[in-house]
Amino acid sequence: xxxxxxxxxxxxxxxxxxxxxxxxxxxxxxxxxxxxxxxxxxxxxxxxxxxxxxxxxxxxxxxxxxxxxxxxxxxxxxxxxxxxxxxxxxxxxxxxxxxxxxxxxxxxxxxxxxxxxxxxxxxxxxxxxxxxxxxxxxxxxxxxxxxxxxxxxxxxxxxxxxxxxxxxxxxxxxxxxxxxxxxxxxxxxxxxxxxxxxxxxxxxxxxxxxxxxxxxxxxxxxxxxxxxxxxxxxxxxxxxxxxxxxxxxxxxxxxxxxxxxxxxxxxxxxxxxxxxxxxxxxxxxxxxxxxxxxxxxxxxxxxxxxxxxxxxxxxxxxxxxxxxxxxxxxxxxxxxxxxxxxxxxxxxxxxxxxxxxxxxxxxxxxxxxxxxxxxxxxxxxxxxxxxxxxxxxxxxxxxxxxxxxxxxxxxxxxxxxxxxxxxxxxxxxxxxxxxxxxxxxxxxxxxxxxxxxxxxxxxxxxxxxxxxxxxxxxxxxxxxxxxxxxxxxxxxxxxxxxxxxxxxxxxxxxxxxxxxxxxxxxxxxxxxxxxxxxxxxxxxxxxxxxxxxxxxxxxxxxxxxxxxxxxxxxxxxxxxxxxxxxxxxxxxxxxxxxxxxxxxxxxxxxxxxxxxxxxxxxxxxxxxxxxxxxxxxxxxxxxxxxxxxxxxxxxxxxxxxxxxxxxxx
Amino acid sequence: xxxxxxxxxxxxxxxxxxxxxxxxxxxxxxxxxxxxxxxxxxxxxxxxxxxxxxxxxxxxxxxxxxxxxxxxxxxxxxxxxxxxxxxxxxxxxxxxxxxxxxxxxxxxxxxxxxxxxxxxxxxxxxxxxxxxxxxxxxxxxxxxxxxxxxxxxxxxxxxxxxxxxxxxxxxxxxxxxxxxxxxxxxxxxxxxxxxxxxxxxxxxxxxxxxxxxxxxxxxxxxxxxxxxxxxxxxxxxxxxxxxxxxxxxxxxxxxxxxxxxxxxxxxxxxxxxx
Numbered sequence: 001x002x003x004x005x006x007x008x009x010x011x012x013x014x015x016x017x018x019x020x021x022x023x024x025x026x027x028x029x030x031x032x033x034x035x036x037x038x039x040x041x042x043x044x045x046x047x048x049x050x051x052x053x054x055x056x057x058x059x060x061x062x063x064x065x066x067x068x069x070x071x072x073x074x075x076x077x078x079x080x081x082x083x084x085x086x087x088x089x090x091x092x093x094x095x096x097x098x099x100x101x102x103x104x105x106x107x108x109x110x111x112x113x114x115x116x117x118x119x120x121x122x123x124x125x126x127x128x129x130x131x132x133x134x135x136x137x138x139x140x141x142x143x144x145x146x147x148x149x150x151x152x153x154x155x156x157x158x159x160x161x162x163x164x165x166x167x168x169x170x171x172x173x174x175x176x177x178x179x180x181x182x183x184x185x186x187x188x189x190x191x192x193x194x195x196x197x198x199x200x201x202x203x204x205x206x207x208x209x210x211x212x213x214x215x216x217x218x219x220x221x222x223x224x225x226x227x228x229x230x231x232x233x234x235x236x237x238x239x240x241x242x243x244x245x246x247x248x249x250x251x252x253x254x255x256x257x258x259x260x261x262x263x264x265x266x267x268x269x270x271x272x273x274x275x276x277x278x279x280x281x282x283x284x285x286x287x288x289x290x291x292x293x294x295x296x297x298x299x300x301x302x303x304x305x306x307x308x309x310x311x312x313x314x315x316x317x318x319x320x321x322x323x324x325x326x327x328x329x330x331x332x333x334x335x336x337x338x339x340x341x342x343x344x345x346x347x348x349x350x351x352x353x354x355x356x357x358x359x360x361x362x363x364x365x366x367x368x369x370x371x372x373x374x375x376x377x378x379x380x381x382x383x384x385x386x387x388x389x390x391x392x393x394x395x396x397x398x399x400x401x402x403x404x405x406x407x408x409x410x411x412x413x414x415x416x417x418x419x420x421x422x423x424x425x426x427x428x429x430x431x432x433x434x435x436x437x438x439x440x441x442x443x444x445x446x447x448x449x450x451x452x453x454x455x456x457x458x459x460x461x462x463x464x465x466x467x468x469x470x471x472x473x474x475x476x477x478x479x480x481x482x483x484x485x486x487x488x489x490x491x492x493x494x495x496x497x498x499x500x501x502x503x504x505x506x507x508x509x510x511x512x513x514x515x516x517x518x519x520x521x522x523x524x525x526x527x528x529x530x531x532x533x534x535x536x537x538x539x540x541x542x543x544x545x546x547x548x549x550x551x552x553x554x555x556x557x558x559x560x561x562x563x564x565x566x567x568x569x570x571x572x573x574x575x576x577x578x579x580x581x582x583x584x585x586x587x588x589x590x591x592x593x594x595x596x597x598x599x600x601x602x603x604x605x606x607x608x609x610x611x612x613x614x615x616x617x618x619x620x621x622x623x624x625x626x627x628x629x630x631x632x633x634x635x636x637x638x639x640x641x642x643x644x645x646x647x648x649x650x651x652x653x654x655x656x657x658x659x660x661x662x663x664x665x
Numbered sequence: 666x667x668x669x670x671x672x673x674x675x676x677x678x679x680x681x682x683x684x685x686x687x688x689x690x691x692x693x694x695x696x697x698x699x700x701x702x703x704x705x706x707x708x709x710x711x712x713x714x715x716x717x718x719x720x721x722x723x724x725x726x727x728x729x730x731x732x733x734x735x736x737x738x739x740x741x742x743x744x745x746x747x748x749x750x751x752x753x754x755x756x757x758x759x760x761x762x763x764x765x766x767x768x769x770x771x772x773x774x775x776x777x778x779x780x781x782x783x784x785x786x787x788x789x790x791x792x793x794x795x796x797x798x799x800x801x802x803x804x805x806x807x808x809x810x811x812x813x814x815x816x817x818x819x820x821x822x823x824x825x826x827x828x829x830x831x832x833x834x835x836x837x838x839x840x841x842x843x844x845x846x847x848x849x850x851x852x853x854x855x856x857x858x859x860x861x862x863x864x865x866x867x868x869x870x871x872x873x874x875x876x877x878x879x880x881x882x883x884x885x886x887x888x889x890x891x892x893x894x895x896x897x898x899x900x901x902x903x904x905x906x907x908x909x910x911x912x913x914x915x916x917x918x919x920x921x922x923x924x925x926x927x928x929x930x931x932x933x934x935x936x937x938x939x
Contacts, residue, residue, distance in 0.1 A: 481735040492757065565675040567684070567758045598678050601765030605684075608760055665676070 004223055006061035008277065011230045012635055014070065016650070019244045020185055021071030024079045026053050031080050040123045040405055044130035046083055047408065050186060051134040056142040058149050063224030064174050065142040065154055066181040067231065073244050081188060081246060085407075087424070088189025088247070091255070091335045092412030093346035094176050095200035098166040102179070105411050106132040113420045120405060121420035127406035128417075136163040139178055169208035169218065172201060173225045179412070184232050187408040188246030193253035193337035194280070195345055198265040205264040215267065222271030226254075229279040237641065239529060240652040251338030251644040252280040258314055259287055259332060261294035269301040276304060278638050278645045283336050285314040288604050299600035303593065307617040307640035310340065310585065313607040317342075317582045324520055330430055340585035340613065340643030342522045344430035346414050348423055352434040353391045354530055355384055357506065358538050358551055361443050365450070365542070366469075369462050373451045373498070377505045384509040388435055392513050392521065395433060396426065431519045434583045437506040438527035438534070440576070441489040441552035444499025445543035445561070449483055451498065465542070472540045472547045483544035490557025492568035496575045503576045511580075524584030524612075525555045525576060528642045532658055550658065554642060555586040555612075559663045566665040570602070574609035585613045585643040591664035593618055615640055619664050624648060628656055668782030671704055671743045671774070673754050676761070679939055681798035681819050681858075683767025686755050688786065690773035691743045694804050695836040697825060698911055699864045701899035705774035710743040713905035740905075748782065752789045759795065768796030770821070777805035780813060787816035800860070802836075803843040810846050811853070819856045821891075822847055826868050827876030835867050844880075851884040858888055860939065863924060864895040865914040874924060878931030890928060891939035894921050 001009070030046055037045070057067050096105060106128055113125035143158035153170055160167065161175035176194070183192050208218055229252035234243025242248045254272075256265045272282050282305060284298050302309055321331035335345045343350045360383045370376050407423075410416045415428035453459045460468070460479070473480040489499040503525060510523035531553040539547045545558065552558045555573050562569050566588075573586060594602075603614055617640035627634040631649035638645045639659050648656065672689040680687045692708030693700075704711060710730070718738035725732055725739045734740075755769045762768050769790050776783040776799055787797050799813065800821040814820075825840075826832040832840040850857060861877050863869050881887045894916045903910045916924075921938060928936045 485733050485735045567675040567761050571757065594678070598684060598765065601684055601761060601767075605760045605764045608764070 003061040003063065004220070004227060004274065007063075007224070007227045010059075010061075011227070011235075011277065014231075015072065016235050016241070016243050017072065018070040019073045019079060020068045020246075021074070021077070022054055022069040023050065023186060024073070024077050026050050027080050027083050028077050031083055041127050041130060043084070043406060044127040044134075047187065048130050048134035050084070051138045051182070054138070054186070056138070056145045058142065058145045058151060058154065060149070062151075062154075063221060064177045064228055065146055065158060066177045066228065068181070068185050068245075079188075079244065079246065084187050085246070086183065086187050086189040086409045087349045087407075088184075088250075089191045089337055089341070089343075089352075090349035090409065090413065091193045091195040091337055091343050091345050092179070092183065092409070093414045094179075094195055094197075094412075096346070096414060097162060097179060097412070098172050098175060098200060098204070101162060101164040101166075101175070102132045102135055102411065103163045104165065105417055109411075109417050109420060112418055116420055123405045124410070124420040124422075128411060131406075131408055132163070132411070135179070135182055138182070139163065142178070166204060168211075169201075169204040169213070170221065172204040173221065177225065177228055181228075181232060183408055183412065184247040184250065185245070190247050190250040191253075191338040192250075193255065193335060193343070195255060195335055196258065196333065197254045198256040198262060198268055199258070202262050202264045205267065209263075215270075219267055219270045219274060222267060223274035226271055226275040226280050227277065230277045233279055235278070235647050236650045237646045237655070239533070240655070241650065253283045253310075253335075253337050254280045255283045255285060255335045257285040257287065257290075257294065257298075259290060261291045265294055266297045269297050269305075272308070273301055273304045276308075278308065278647055281308055281310060281338070281644055283310040283312065285312050285317075285334075286603075286607070287314040288607050290314075295600060295604070296596070299596040299603070302599055302616060303596055307615070307638050308645045310336065310613065310615050310643065311603060312336065312613050313578075313611060316578060316607070316610065316612060320578075320580055320582050323580070324522075326430070326520065334582070338644060339528060340526055340583070340615075341434050342432055342524070342583035344428070344432050344520075346412065347430040348413060348415065348426075348428040348432070349409065350432040350434060351395055352436065353388065354436045354438055354526075354528065355388055355506070356534075357384060357437045358439040358442060358534065358541070360384060360387065361446065362469075362539060362541065365446075366466055370450075371462075372455055373447050373501065376447065376450070377501060380502075381505040381509045384506060385512050388509060388521070389513055392433060392515055392519070396516055396519065426516070426518060429518045433515070433519060433521050435510050435521055435523045436526040436528070436584060437503070437523070438530040439551035440502055440506070440525045440555065441499050441557045441561075442541055442543055442545055443502045445488045445495070445558065446541045447502060448488070448495050448498040449486065449542040449544070452486070453483070469540045469542065473544070480544055483542075488543065488557060488561035489552075490562030490569050490572045491564040492571040496572045499572075500575045500577060507577055507580045522582045524581040526584035526642070527551065527554050529655070532654060553587065553658075553662075555584065556663075559661060562663050566602070569665070570606045570611060571609065574606060574611045576612075578610055578612040581612060585615055586611075587640060587642070587662070588614050588616045589640075589662045589664045590616070590618045591621070615643060619659070619662070621660055621664070624656070624660050628653070666748050666782055666785050667745050668748070668751075668779045668786075669708055669743055669745055670751070673751065675758055677770065680770040680772060680800060681768065681821065683765030684758070684761040685767040685770050685798070686758050687770045687772050688751055688755070688776075690771065690776045690779055690783070692778045693773055693775040693802070694778055695775065695802050695825075695838055697836045697862075698867060699835075699862060699895055699899070699913055701896060702774070703899050703903050703906055703908055704742045707743075708778070710741060711906060713740045713742050713902065714738065714907075715740075715901075715905050748785045748789060751786050752793070755786075755790060755795065756793060759793070762795055766796075768798060768818070770798040770800060772800040772821075775802055775804065777801050777803075777809060777813065780805060780809035784809075784813055784816065787813065791816050803846040804838055805846065807846065807849060810849060814850055814853050814855055817855060819858065820850050821858050821860050822850070824859045824861045824877055824880060827873050827880060831868070847880075847884070851886045854886055856888050857884065857886045859890045860893055861890060862893045862895060863916065865916060867913070869916070869920075869924075871927060874927045875931050878928050878934075881932050881934040887934050890932070890934055890936045892921070892924055892928065892936065893939045894924075
């Protein structure tokens with residue numbers, strides 16, 4: 001068995017109900033021991049004590065050091081996230097880490113704090129110093145262990161990184177992993193992404209090739225690195241039987257591509273195929289005209305990585321950001337982190353808000369009598385804006401609130417480090433508020449039905465139609481059948497315009513928000529699991545959806561309503577006003593494998609039409625049904641959920657059925 | 666100009682290169698025993714009735730073609746359309762043809778059975794910069810075929826049976842004119858792919874496989890041979906049309922592989938499974 005196979009086996013053998021037991025035990029004890037310790041460096045001291053005490057296991061099959069000790073949760077031992085926590089959902093500045101090391105980052109913080117010379121800034125620097133030295137100490141202990149088990153390269157690297165700058169390809173990856181595991185697992189939170197990995201790792205990759213390493217050797221090393229991401233997330237989804245750890249169900253995004261894809265971008269694809277696990281999610285920022293060879297490599301890799309890859313229309317996103325007033329250099333440097341959510345790379349952690357658009361839409365149409373779609377849209381937009389503004393005000397009110405002086409993430413969010421301020425203080429010139437509109441097709445189709453049946457054809461009065469909805473179409477079965485037989489969104493017809501109008505109203509509401517200059521409201525169409533979990537509380541909608549039935553998912557039509565083939569589907573979806581969005585995602589499902597050149601042509605055509613994102617999966621319904629009946633036979637089977645890959649057998653039944661019931665082309 | 670079609674399908678990836686739109690003509694001079702598009706054979710409008718989907722509401726009695734059955738139990742097959750209408754529909758996916766090297770394919774039924782209509786569609790496609798293909802059984806007047814060829818980039822030419830007498834019994838016509846037409850297209854230098862349905866109990870025999878290979882070897886413009894194993898998708902449609910249902914055995918994966926190997930033994934022309 002190869003090292004990679006052994007590592008993979010360990011992931012599947014690990015107990016998904018186990019906690020990071022060593023961390024939890026130590027923190028529980030420290031919580032009691034340090035109950036009276038209220039000094040400003042409390043956070044840093046606790047983290048420092050924790051890192052000094054944890055084990056530093058190195059296995060024979062480990063390519064890189066950094067592994068959590070697991071065990072079943074014990075009574076009386078909890079995971080006290082109130083001691084150490086972070087916000088996560090960010091792309092740490094690993095480029096800077098590699099270039100100057102944690103030591104360099106610390107020097108910069110100390111120098112800046114001295115210049116700023118306020119008590120807060122000095123305390124920030126004091127905390128930073130304790131934490132950086134604690135990580136250096138952890139690395140030194142791992143180095144000693146690596147030496148003991150005769151892993152010379154690992155031992156040498158950890159005697160220097162992450163405190164010092166990385167000096168080669170291996171040390172760069174090792175540096176990132178040690179910091180990543182501290183951020184994700186000890187300090188704790190979900191969804192730390194790897195930023196523009198192929199850009200900042202390229203010099204080390206080139207150096208390794210020039211020193212005689214083969215592509216295959218480096219691919220294996222990268223695959224070993226990617227395998228690590230599976231060791232820290234658990235194998236469950238975020239809403240069902242979750243692993244009791246802070247980075248539970250985290251989705252590990254690796255961003256590649258952009259304006260200048262390079263040889264490392266292609267190596268990442270090769271390594272991801274070798275790894276072929278639920279993590280990491282390869283997020284391709286595809287500039288269609290940038291590099292034809294890279295495009296081919298992406299779609300060839302997609303054959304193996306179907307549910308594990310996101311493909312974004314990079315050029316469209318950059319244009320949308322510039323139109324929002326973002327500096328071109330910052331716009332071009334954007335990233336995504338889980339799940340399908342926009343990020344200003346290492347500037348700040350990002351926030352997200354799912355507008356209760358379906359509920360608001362129903363409230364609006366039931367609140368009065370309308371004579372046209374314009375009236376509905378105006379009131380809907382106004383209601384959306386109120387809800388979204390409340391969230392924006394709340395987020396901005398937190399600014400200056402100083403939850404605490406310092407968290408580990410401050411080292412990796414460069415604006416925070418430069419200004420010696422906690423990131424939640426809104427110090428960055430670039431803070432992203434992601435605003436999502438779930439169920440956009442449900443709402444568009446609802447508007448279409450109202451317009452055609454009530455306003456134009458006057459087949460039924462407005463009041464009676466509201467009564468039909470109240471009665472969940474009971475007694476109106478014929479009307480219900482007629483509505484379902486109407487052409488809905490997703491068939492490249494005039495009906496699509498209504499969904500586009502809903503999308504426009506949503507984005508108009510986003511653009512009307514009052515924000516501080518350093519906050520950017522980024523709108524997009526995305527449901528995550530709201531299409532199902534919100535559904536039970538939402539009554540019948542005019543599009544023929546009965547009370548409790550799922551809403552449309554992400555940017556898709558209501559499943560079953562797209563009856564005109566995939567090219568019509570893509571024409572329809574591209575009518576959404578994507579040129580004003582930079583966040584969200586689409587799932588595109590096939591019933592059988594498609595050749596890479598066909599997938600490439602489909603996606604490039606879609607992007608030419610103004611499409612924004614695709615996540616592609618291939619479903620074998622019979623296999624999935626068998627997996628529901630015999631989960632023990634399918635431990636490694638992955639499927640694509642909203643913007644990420646999951647193990648099918650780890651999903652709740654309703655979600656398994658939702659996957660099976662998608663329209664597959 | 667008007668013509669009769671029964672479907673326009675988008676995102677077709679096995680009717681020529683790239684992503685294509687296939688226009689299915691209604692009406693065919695042949696009546697192959699194994700036809701998987703039985704609704705294409707008659708030139709007349711037909712009603713297909715799927716009894717398993719019918720809820721017995723009775724609303725379709727005396728209904729005209731505009732009636733839509735919500736349960737999809739009743740479908741009208743065949744409609745008269747103009748060249749403009751077909752062209753408009755084909756042009757919708759132009760972006761997909763451009764990025765994939767695809768285009769439009771005329772299929773059926775038999776496109777050459779409505780040769781003038783087919784010709785006008787091909788001309789309009791060419792005028793709009795769209796590459797063209799035609800799937801044909803080859804049973805058509807030579808002069809019409811010559812005109813069509815001028816506006817066709819690729820012929821997907823059916824080889825249903827290499828033995829003339831058996832061809833007659835399987836399809837209703839012999840293959841003399843068909844083979845003459847194939848040679849005519851070849852002499853015009855048009856790209857040709859031979860499409861060969863293989864049906865157990867009919868043409869699934871070694872002499873036929875050898876005959877396909879020898880036919881390909883005798884022509885200059887054949888770019889490939891596609892073996893099309895019989896499938897039973899036409900069965901449900903025959904039932905819905907009220908036709909006598911004919912079902913043949915489907916080939917196993919091993920048998921299909923053997924056929925490919927056999928054909929390859931006799932020719933250097935690329936052979937693939939369609």
